[in-house]
Amino acid sequence: MKIQIGTKVCITGAASGIGRATALALARMGARLFLADINQEGLDETSRMIRVECGDVGLCKAADISHFEEVKLFADEIHRDFGPMDVLINNAGIALFALVEDMDHAHWQKVINTNLWGPIHGIECFLKEMIRAKKGHLVNISSTAGLTGAPWHAAYATAKWGLVGLSEVLRYDLMQHNINVSVICPGAVNTPMKHSAEILAVDRESGPVQKIIRRFEKHAISPERAAEIIIDAIEKNRFLVITSFDIKALYLLKRYCFPVYQFVLKYISRLLNSMKIKT
Ligand SMILES: NC(=O)c1ccc[n+]([C@@H]2O[C@H](COP(=O)([O-])OP(=O)(O)OC[C@H]3O[C@@H](n4cnc5c(N)ncnc54)[C@H](O)[C@@H]3O)[C@@H](O)[C@H]2O)c1
Secondary structure, eight states: OOOOTTOEEEEESTTSHHHHHHHHHHHHTTOEEEEEESOHHHHHHHHHHHHHTTOEEEEEEEOOTTSHHHHHHHHHHHHHHHOSOSEEEEOOOOOEEBOGGGOOHHHHHHHHIIIIIHHHHHHHHHHHHHHHHTOEEEEEEOOGGGTSOOTTBHHHHHHHHHHHHHHHHHHHHTGGGTEEEEEEEOOOBOSTHHHHOEETTBOTTSHHHHHHHHHHHHHOBOHHHHHHHHHHHHHHTOSEEEOOHHHHHHHHHHHHOHHHHHHHHHHHHHHHHTTBOOO
């Protein structure tokens, strides 16, 4: 789908990082934006940034995507006043890195409710109208953790793998309605998530952890680059999109050279385990 003046795009998690950068890039292309985030202040700032550039914000509303009723209210208001969306970008998410023995039930719930139920709520509330309109594009932002068995990512990977699976099913189910699907699997992207990600049972300030964060920053692409890749996926109808070269290489190793892939993941596992605070 070509993004044109007036193309209606809904983005969750638009208060920060990839969501904000994608909203700004789409606004510059003339899209009409419908933005949601749990963070009202950040959302207002995104909206202000778009308006400074003379972009078009149809509706901007604080909503917690893990609560079906909040997403439904947001979607109903949009459909009543503006009709069906052309593009839905399920982007909002949180990160938690931990070994399973350090997680309690609330950790699992929070991650799955946001990163898997959140996109499901978006799909439930927006897709029927898009199906009636017989056109559209659905984008789900998954992760490298949705394609690999990344150590310390149990809950996060559960949600992100689910999102890859869901996207693949919908790719075929929605074809008959002229709706395309993209699932984006970012590698490292330099966003505030590197600070907000919860890491259990490690000392964040310790040398080895800081070293990993620096390595992450060195490899990371900018949120603006991630936004370009997402928009390209919509315009060229790409299904599975991996944003970084290193992750593409890892995924190829998994498919075509499994022993080497296993070796890499075992190395990462040992490295992360060595950082766990001994009790
Ligand atoms: N940054 C990375 O390296 C990276 C890598 C792989 C995947 N991702 C994925 O990309 C997406 C965007 O992440 P980002 O890096 O821009 O992070 P970010 O923290 O900058 O942005 C995430 C946004 O989601 C919002 N959010 C969180 N929980 C929410 C909820 N319950 N309801 C509504 N909004 C909520 C946050 O307030 C925030 O504005 C996420 O789904 C993340 O898992 C990021």
